[in-house]
Amino acid sequence: MKNKGYMGKILMVDLTSGEIQEEALPDPVYEKYLGGMGLGAHILYTRIPEGADPLGPDNMLAFLPGLLTGTGSLFTGRWMVAGKSPLTGGWGDANCGGTFAPEIKRCGYDGIFVKGISEKPVYLYINDHTRELRDASDVWGMDTVETEEYLEKHAKANGKKPKVVCIGPAGEKLSLISGISTDKGRMAARSGLGAVMGAKKLKAIVLSGQKRINAHDREEMKRLSRMCNKWVQFQPPFVNGPMTAFVGALLRIMPTVLTQDGMLYKILLKKWGTVSMNQMSPEMGDSPIKNWKGTSSDWGFKKSYSSNPDVFKNCEIVKFHCYSCPLGCGGICTMDKKYSHTHKPEYETVLALGGFCMNEDVDGIFYMNELLNRAGMDTISAGHAVAFALECYEEGIITKEDTDGLELTWGNSEAIVTLIERMVKREGFGHVLADGVKQAALRIGKGAEAFAVLAGGQEPAMHDSRNDPGFALHYSVEPTPGRHTLGSHLYYEMFKLWTVVKGVPKIPPMYLKGSKYKNPEKQAAIGAANSRFMTLVNCTGACLFASFLGAKRFPLFGWINAATGWKLTPNEYMNLAGEIHTVKQAFNVKHGIEPKNCKISERALGRPAQTEGANKGRSIDIEMMMTHYWEQFGWDSQTGKPSQETIKRLSDGV
Amino acid sequence: MAYLITENCNGCTSCAGLCPVEAIQGEKKERHVIDADFCIECGACARICPQSAVQDPSGRIVQSEKKKYWKKPAFDYSTCMACGICVNACPVGCIMFGQPSLKDKNAYPELADPGTCISCGFCADECPVEAVMLMPPGEEQIAKAG
Numbered sequence: 001m002k003n004k005g006y007m008g009k010i011l012m013v014d015l016t017s018g019e020i021q022e023e024a025l026p027d028p029v030y031e032k033y034l035g036g037m038g039l040g041a042h043i044l045y046t047r048i049p050e051g052a053d054p055l056g057p058d059n060m061l062a063f064l065p066g067l068l069t070g071t072g073s074l075f076t077g078r079w080m081v082a083g084k085s086p087l088t089g090g091w092g093d094a095n096c097g098g099t100f101a102p103e104i105k106r107c108g109y110d111g112i113f114v115k116g117i118s119e120k121p122v123y124l125y126i127n128d129h130t131r132e133l134r135d136a137s138d139v140w141g142m143d144t145v146e147t148e149e150y151l152e153k154h155a156k157a158n159g160k161k162p163k164v165v166c167i168g169p170a171g172e173k174l175s176l177i178s179g180i181s182t183d184k185g186r187m188a189a190r191s192g193l194g195a196v197m198g199a200k201k202l203k204a205i206v207l208s209g210q211k212r213i214n215a216h217d218r219e220e221m222k223r224l225s226r227m228c229n230k231w232v233q234f235q236p237p238f239v240n241g242p243m244t245a246f247v248g249a250l251l252r253i254m255p256t257v258l259t260q261d262g263m264l265y266k267i268l269l270k271k272w273g274t275v276s277m278n279q280m281s282p283e284m285g286d287s288p289i290k291n292w293k294g295t296s297s298d299w300g301f302k303k304s305y306s307s308n309p310d311v312f313k314n315c316e317i318v319k320f321h322c323y324s325c326p327l328g329c330g331g332i333c334t335m336d337k338k339y340s341h342t343h344k345p346e347y348e349t350v351l352a353l354g355g356f357c358m359n360e361d362v363d364g365i366f367y368m369n370e371l372l373n374r375a376g377m378d379t380i381s382a383g384h385a386v387a388f389a390l391e392c393y394e395e396g397i398i399t400k401e402d403t404d405g406l407e408l409t410w411g412n413s414e415a416i417v418t419l420i421e422r423m424v425k426r427e428g429f430g431h432v433l434a435d436g437v438k439q440a441a442l443r444i445g446k447g448a449e450a451f452a453v454l455a456g457g458q459e460p461a462m463h464d465s466r467n468d469p470g471f472a473l474h475y476s477v478e479p480t481p482g483r484h485t486l487g488s489h490l491y492y493e494m495f496k497l498w499t500v501v502k503g504v505p506k507i508p509p510m511y512l513k514g515s516k517y518k519n520p521e522k523q524a525a526i527g528a529a530n531s532r533f534m535t536l537v538n539c540t541g542a543c544l545f546a547s548f549l550g551a552k553r554f555p556l557f558g559w560i561n562a563a564t565g566w567k568l569t570p571n572e573y574m575n576l577a578g579e580i581h582t583v584k585q586a587f588n589v590k591h592g593i594e595p596k597n598c599k600i601s602e603r604a605l606g607r608p609a610q611t612e613g614a615n616k617g618r619s620i621d622i623e624m625m626m627t628h629y630w631e632q633f634g635w636d637s638q639t640g641k642p643s644q645e646t647i648k649r650l651s652d653g654v
Numbered sequence: 655m656a657y658l659i660t661e662n663c664n665g666c667t668s669c670a671g672l673c674p675v676e677a678i679q680g681e682k683k684e685r686h687v688i689d690a691d692f693c694i695e696c697g698a699c700a701r702i703c704p705q706s707a708v709q710d711p712s713g714r715i716v717q718s719e720k721k722k723y724w725k726k727p728a729f730d731y732s733t734c735m736a737c738g739i740c741v742n743a744c745p746v747g748c749i750m751f752g753q754p755s756l757k758d759k760n761a762y763p764e765l766a767d768p769g770t771c772i773s774c775g776f777c778a779d780e781c782p783v784e785a786v787m788l789m790p791p792g793e794e795q796i797a798k799a800g
Binding site: 102 | 674675676677692694695735736737738739742744745746747753754759760761776779780782783784
């Protein structure tokens with residue numbers, strides 16, 4: 001056990017042979033790759049062989065807590081899963097909160113790495129004395145909530161409930177948009193990594209450890225946490241739910257923008273959670289509507305009112321805090337349909353199954369949220385697949401004969417719910433959509449791909465890249481494409497990195513909206529700083545939303561030094577993060593990904609530009625931004641690939 | 655570092671029965687041994703030992719105390735963030751989230767099972783905002799009052 005925040009060991013599990021071995025890691029590995037995402041990138045880059053089948057035995061799946069998890073810092077209870085994505089063919093990762101992350105460290109590990117394929121369904125059980133693969137035939141076929149309840153009951157040890165991550169039927173049936181669930185409905189949803197777990201016949205991981213997690217200077221950790229918490233608890237009264245729409249409308253109408261301070265978003269998140277954006281985002285042009293072809297005018301106040309934030313707050317019975325989170329943006333809600341409780345749907349889910357499909361039925365959204373969580377299917381990708389089908393139906397590419405009689409018209413809630421039910425079961429037309437938009441377009445053919453909006457094979461999230469070119473850039477250039485949690489211009493404004501990191505672009509207190517669409521070199525520099533910082537966030541197990549507080553109120557760099565005893569400057573950490581980011585890009589190159597092919601679809605770039613709504617006339621010069629972004633990391637400006645010398649250096653390891 | 659059972663041990667097994675990580679081995683009426691690889695330094699073995707036969711990691715003999723006098727966690731709800739750090743830190747699972755109130759939908763931690771508390775203090779140690787304190791039995795209200 002070390003007094004450096006990390007445990008100094010990882011666990012390697014081979015499902016084919018059944019071997020489980022601890023592996024000690026030397027300090028220089030942590031000094032270079034930190035932990036969490038960085039540690040995962042290092043191990044997976046060096047150990048997954050070139051060309052490995054994502055659903056084959058050579059692929060590895062990593063479950064990673066953060067470097068700061070359990071050290072006394074706040075907002076650092078997120079865990080990550082990483083592996084080669086069957087959805088994109090390249091680096092895949094997904095990030096999740098809940099209470100699972102500290103349990104990995106309490107079992108004594110900074111990561112659990114799984115390779116091979118088991119002959120029969122198994123789950124991995126670890127406590128202080130035991131590490132074993134157990135028969136999972138009893139739970140194979142159960143949904144994620146049933147699985148967790150069963151394993152909590154049957155694998156209980158030391159009086160404490162064990163912590164569980166598991167897949168549902170979607171992962172078992174190798175859906176390429178399936179994720180991994182914990183805390184009965186929180187999902188590491190993106191990149192299709194649930195299918196990797198399903199292919200390995202690994203139903204769940206059950207942990208029940210009691211080890212201490214020691215920080216180098218816990219008093220300093222606490223001092224920084226108390227400072228951060230003061231900002232979190234500052235919660236002035238705020239407008240009611242529907243009034244958020246007017247804030248959004250104001251942001252749309254104004255030609256200039258005041259640089260955003262994350263305190264506004266903190267206040268919204270603490271009061272409502274991410275659903276606070278349900279009306280504000282569409283009004284300001286941040287939400288893609290109607291499979292990216294609609295505008296803010298198509299999903300105006302009257303339509304979005306059905307999912308106004310107060311609807312969700314009013315049926316919330318208890319707030320849900322992830323481990324070490326003083327804010328609590330999550331919640332458990334009651335509902336009238338088949339299931340009595342559900343995790344409060346996130347903004348992404350509400351929009352993907354709501355405005356994105358022109359669906360005003362909020363009860364249906366609650367139900368589909370729970371259904372997808374139980375199946376272990378990504379709500380963002382599932383919503384995309386449905387909206388894609390609705391447009392194909394509108395265009396006459398598919399008919400009722402193809403859809404098993406479903407009338408797939410925009411906003412037809414009954415048909416949308418039935419379609420989702422069939423997707424999770426892979427029944428009939430549901431099977432066509434069950435692997436996401438890319439596979440659906442291939443299966444339908446007849447030119448359907450014209451309506452597919454993708455980045456590197458993954459469905460982008462519910463933040464419109466035409467409204468914020470930063471989203472366009474990060475959807476297109478991140479080693480795991482199509483992700484909304486890795487950077488945007490708005491995020492960068494809120495991070496306020498220039499207050500602690502030297503040499504990164506500073507955003508003026510007020511600027512013209514149009515300036516974001518010019519000067520691709522500066523936008524790329526902002527994007528690179530974003531990527532570096534978010535890499536640090538994902539190495540430490542920190543929360544994106546907490547980062548909105550700003551670099552001075554959310555003392556990430558100070559926490560890392562206090563937890564580890566290192567004495568690095570913010571700039572030195574940003575440089576390390578750049579190296580880790582390069583490892584992920586090198587992973588993609590090793591596995592045959594052409595970075596320039598990950599560019600998001602033309603429609604999401606405003607090509608052609610929309611003729612009405614919040615994003616009227618906007619289009620993004622993404623190619624120039626991508627080129628300059630790659631230069632920021634020293635990668636080839638034309639191909640986006642790290643140099644051969646860099647790749648050799650990374651392959652040699654520490 | 656770990657706790658150590660000295661030769662004064664009479665093998666009563668009290669410590670082994672209480673150890674939350676099953677780190678103590680030994681036959682009845684024979685000297686017991688703590689496996690340092692598993693010991694989490696909760697000190698329960700030392701507090702319960704009727705022979706006062708257990709050394710703490712700094713080498714000091716810990717005086718035993720009747721379990722009913724052991725300090726237990728009390729919560730200052732004016733400071734508590736409902737972040738769950740104390741719930742996770744507890745090695746015996748005696749701290750759990752309570753029910754939210756009508757005014758406040760946060761679920762705050764409470765000592766749900768005082769009988770299993772081993773007075774390790776990890777909850778107080780790990781709480782970043784000092785909202786958890788170990789208090790003698792009967793004085794919990796002092797903490798609750800902030």
